[in-house]
Amino acid sequence: MRASTDHILSSNAGTLPRPARLQQHFDAGAEGEGAYEDELPAAVREVVATQVEVGLDVVNDGEFSKRGGFQLYAPSRMSGIERRLVQPGEVEPHLRMNERDAMLFPTYYPSSSVATGGGGGFGPNPYFCVGPLSYTGGATIAADIARLNSAVVGFDVEPYLPVVSPGNIEHWLWNKFYPDDESFLFAIADMLHDEYKPIADAGIIIQIDDPDLADGWQMFPSMEFADYRKYAELRIEALNHALRDIPEELVRFHTCWGSLRGPHVNDIPLTEIVDVMLKVKAQCYSVEAANARHEHEWRVWEDVRLPEGKLLMPGVVSHVTDHVEHPELVAWRIELYAGCVGRENVIAGTDCGMARVRPGEVCWAKLAALAEGARLATKKLWQK
Numbered sequence: 227m228r229a230s231t232d233h234i235l236s237s238n239a240g241t242l243p244r245p246a247r248l249q250q251h252f253d254a255g256a257e258g259e260g261a262y263e264d265e266l267p268a269a270v271r272e273v274v275a276t277q278v279e280v281g282l283d284v285v286n287d288g289e290f291s292k293r294g295g296f297q298l299y300a301p302s303r304m305s306g307i308e309r310r311l312v313q314p315g316e317v318e319p320h321l322r323m324n325e326r327d328a329m330l331f332p333t334y335y336p337s338s339s340v341a342t343g344g345g346g347g348f349g350p351n352p353y354f355c356v357g358p359l360s361y362t363g364g365a366t367i368a369a370d371i372a373r374l375n376s377a378v379v380g381f382d383v384e385p386y387l388p389v390v391s392p393g394n395i396e397h398w399l400w401n402k403f404y405p406d407d408e409s410f411l412f413a414i415a416d417m418l419h420d421e422y423k424p425i426a427d428a429g430i431i432i433q434i435d436d437p438d439l440a441d442g443w444q445m446f447p448s449m450e451f452a453d454y455r456k457y458a459e460l461r462i463e464a465l466n467h468a469l470r471d472i473p474e475e476l477v478r479f480h481t482c483w484g485s486l487r488g489p490h491v492n493d494i495p496l497t498e499i500v501d502v503m504l505k506v507k508a509q510c511y512s513v514e515a516a517n518a519r520h521e522h523e524w525r526v527w528e529d530v531r532l533p534e535g536k537l538l539m540p541g542v543v544s545h546v547t548d549h550v551e552h553p554e555l556v557a558w559r560i561e562l563y564a565g566c567v568g569r570e571n572v573i574a575g576t577d578c579g580m581a582r583v584r585p586g587e588v589c590w591a592k593l594a595a596l597a598e599g600a601r602l603a604t605k606k607l608w609q610k
Contacts, residue, residue: 227431227475227509228283228384229537230570232608234560234600237284237539238277238593239480239512240388240435240579243586244290245269252293266290267373274377274385280590281597284384284431287374289579291366296388296435296579300395301353303363304417307399309353316400323397323441323484326492334488354400359413361420371428386431386478388579389421392468393438393461397445411461415468426472433478433512434465439503440514441484443494451498458502469507478539479506482514485578487546490519496526504533514577515540516551516559524559527566538567541577543596548583550591556599561606569607574600 228235244252248269251258273288292299301307322328328335370387378385392414396407404410425432438461443454469477481503483493496513503511514520524540532538542559543551556574563572574596583589 227478227537230572233604234564234569234572234574234607235283236574236597236600237282237386237576238286238580238596239433239482239539239541239576240286240289240296241292241581242273242277242286242288242579243581243584243589244288245272248290262293266369267376270373271377274374274381274383276590277593278381278383280594281601282383282593284386284573285378285381286386286388286433287370287377288581289388291370291373296390298398300390303361303366303421304359305362306355306357306359306403307353308356309351312350312352322445323437324444324486324488324490326444326447327489329447330491331489352400353398355403355410357403359417361417363421364424367421367424371425371430374430375428384431386433387425388433388435388480389418389425391434391436391438391461392418392464393436393442396461397438397442408460411464412467415464418468419470422468422472426476429476431476431478432472433480434469434506434508436465436479436481436506437484439481439499440494440496441482444484444492451494454494455498455502458499459505462502462505466505466507472507474507475509477506477508478510478512479503479508480512480539480578482541482578483520485545485582490517493519496520496523500526500530504530504536509535510537510539510573512539512575513541516542516544516577517546521559524562524566527563532567532571537571537573538563539573539575542574542599543576543580543592545576545578545580545582548588550588551595551599553595553598553602556596557602557606560599560603564603564607574603 248265251262269290270287274285277285374385395414401410422432540563542556560574580589
């Protein structure tokens with residue numbers, strides 16, 4: 227994995243806006259699936275070229291093949307599950323990702339709202355684990371890899387592919403087969419290893435998308451910090467099991483507080499989970515850091531030592547506002563982190579996937595500001 231040896235590298239953290247023609251096929255639903263697949267290679271080439279054009283150093287495929295989003299793509303790549311209506315008497319295993327906030331702000335979060343994620347799986351028609359889980363996405367991940375490798379040819383960039391963590395699949399998949407949560411969790415991890423390994427074998431960086439580490443806290447309002455740490459540590463242990471025999475230098479870990487607009491008053495502080503995060507077998511850690519609830523947490527790194535050889539990718543551009551950050555602000559944020567962990571250990575990133583910023587032209591303007599801010603910070607940090 228590249229480090230910022232002579233300039234501040236920049237990257238994004240996930241989803242990017244689809245080109246108009248790809249979005250048109252997406253909007254057509256099932257009728258557009260064939261055309262969508264046919265268009266994917268060209269769309270990935272376009273999104274890579276646009277990332278290069280705005281100045282990013284580490285690029286992805288926009289997550290275009292994940293039609294259901296960063297979580298919901300997984301059911302199409304696994305067996306042992308079924309989707310059906312919730313039956314009378316079946317108790318939902320998890321709460322919403324903003325449950326603590328919903329208790330404090332009942333007007334903002336109507337009790338009928340299920341569009342907030344978590345919750346054992348997307349409304350009254352969730353996914354159930356009904357047999358041994360296994361990975362069936364070999365051809366799909368191979369196609370993802372081939373498209374991205376083809377798209378970066380001729381560019382001096384480093385490619386990465388985002389993948390979901392075991393804890394996030396656990397959020398929405400109702401266990402009706404395994405005897406307990408731990409067995410279920412590690413079965414998910416075994417399955418995901420079969421998605422992670424081909425990416426690493428191709429020399430592409432794996433980005434583990436794991437909002438579960440931070441947003442799980444909101445889901446269990448009866449938990450104290452000590453109990454939640456045990457919950458989180460088990461899920462990081464399962465993630466490391468999924469990452470077994472994969473070199474750390476090919477792994478980037480991303481966590482955030484759910485990527486949802488809202489008060490976020492009850493987000494767990496980074497100080498409570500940063501040591502758990504650093505147990506992940508990854509070289510780089512991507513952390514939400516630019517929004518109004520978490521921007522102050524750069525100070526965590528004044529007291530917490532980033533381990534030798536590790537990299538930190540703080541979000542210095544936010545996905546929850548349509549304001550385009552001034553490059554000077556981006557540079558200032560980068561410099562704060564460089565002062566804590568060293569300039570060579572900082573990559574300028576985004577809080578989460580930027581496709582949430584609409585329209586796409588605003589998203590790309592924010593990413594251009596990210597790259598320009600990295601250039602301004604480079605001039606100061608290297609006195610160029």
